[in-house]
Amino acid sequence: MARRMACVLAPALALSLYASGNATSPAAAAAGQRPVVTWAASADRLGEAVSDRSYRLVVHTSGGGRGLRIRVSNAFGDRPLTLGAAYAGVQSNGALLVPGSNRKLAFSGSRSVTLAAGESRYSDPLPGSVKAQSNLVISLYAQIAGGQATGHGMALQTSYTASGDHAAEETDDAYTERIASWLYLDAVTVGAAPGTGAVATLGDSITDGWQSTTDKNRRWPDYLAGRLHAAPGGSIQGVANEGISGNKVLMDGAGQSAVGRLQRDVLSQAGVRTVLLFEGINDIKAHDGVTAAGLIAGYREIIGRAHAAGKCVVGATVLPYKGWSEWTPAEEAVRRDVNAFVRTGGEFDAVADFDRVLRSPYDSERMLPTFDGGDHLHPNDKGMQAMADSVDLSALACERGGTPPYS
Structure with missing residues (x-):
């Protein structure tokens, strides 16, 4: 075995060398492959x-x-x-x-x-x-x-x-x-058939997998990768997990901000066709005056830059977190306004409504206990899987004009 x-x-043992390339534009992995x-x-x-x-x-x-x-x-x-x-x-x-x-x-x-x-x-x-x-x-x-x-x-x-x-x-x-x-x-990276692409999940500790089981690959992007692999004939096969615990959209701190690291962590990754943006909760709960308008402006910058690079952008709604020590009614109002933009603003190519999937039907400001990792902010393994299961796989395979998706 x-x-x-x-x-x-x-x-x-022998290596067939690629032409020398830089980190943002790797050469094709093999003849006829991307x-x-x-x-x-x-x-x-x-x-x-x-x-x-x-x-x-x-x-x-x-x-x-x-x-x-x-x-x-x-x-x-x-x-x-x-x-x-x-x-x-x-x-x-x-x-x-x-x-x-x-x-x-x-x-x-x-x-x-x-x-x-x-x-x-x-x-x-x-x-x-x-x-x-x-x-x-x-x-x-x-x-x-x-x-x-x-x-x-x-x-x-x-x-x-x-x-x-x-x-x-x-x-x-x-x-x-x-x-x-x-x-x-x-x-x-690997060389794959032409037409095969990847999704990059741009996020914070929830995307990074905190409260999922160590060594078991139960982060929600892992579950998403499993679904993509099992989908017959799917053109999206790669998943790049670009989550950083504590990360924010607008401000540096736990890693560069999502706006600041977009090029290196997402747009430079080989074969990325779609960006799934799932950030904002750390901006909202930081008690530093971030408004819905300010966070939406950050989203718009990410959307614009990704679109200019030929990538689609799926927006994910921000999860409820009442019960977490930093939760306040005022910040809950910001979260609701941000989620309304994600759902109805019309600027994302598609929406992953994680808030709808994980919130309690009895209190929409809280996560459903069966999905709660214990701190009322981070989902457990079941919550991670529920998030991944809710993603419309066809939305990840969308195409845009401009720069080819394999740049």
Whole structure:
């Protein structure tokens, strides 16, 4: 069984190199195919970077395809970062890989890559296929690192780290330390058939998955990916989870604002055809005077920029959160006005009415207890699934003129 599973990634050792490209416009993954994001996590600041450290990062794919590539990021670094090695393998259990599955990645033909402060870069494609809905392991060796580290803080996925260069190893002997973040990795892409695309879910802690079960891939974008995979003949297969816990539409804080990170986290992702915008609750409950008009202006900026890039935008209504310590009647009024715009303003290409799905029929200002993760703000696994189940999959496959959706 282990040997059969090892074939999820290519058995071929040679790499057929892509033309050199930048982080926002990857070359096609294979002849006749388009690159489509299959996994993503928004980059943010993660404290002090450490040299001579290996990271074994577990990621769960959405759609499948060929020609796997990773995007490594030093977006928030204040000095160069050298990754001395990068490998992609298949998870067996924990930090242990399926024997024979760990394949070396290259960057413009080189084993190592140095990223300038603020830079991101794609690897060359890895021959062979990647299964949808599978756990991959990306192993990175941070050979020279320092200053500000770049990564995604709240992974809700156990990954592993070790001192020294252990990226090529398939055993778990060196990886004795567990971590709950993803370091230096913000996207994985595969080559898919022309016409295949992805949706990027732009959100906060609810999209990031807080209160869902760790290591079980029960965030609502995960459930959405499962539905897309099961839909026969669907053209949207990739899901990029671009949620950051605590994130706001208008102001920096927990990560750059949604307006500020739109290009890097969403519009630059390969194959994204549609943006599903589900943010605003942190702006509303921050007690800093955000009005419905101000939040709607932020929505309009995101819609306009996404439309200019040829992407559709689905707007999601803001969930009820009465019972959370910061809830006030005045802010509830803002939430209602914002949701009225999302539903009836006519500026989104479609609407995902998460508020309607999760609110209590007895008190529309509260989440239904069966969906409540316990803090009256974040849904549990059942709530996450209910949200994903309510999304109209046909709305995610809409087309717009202008820039092609695979830019």
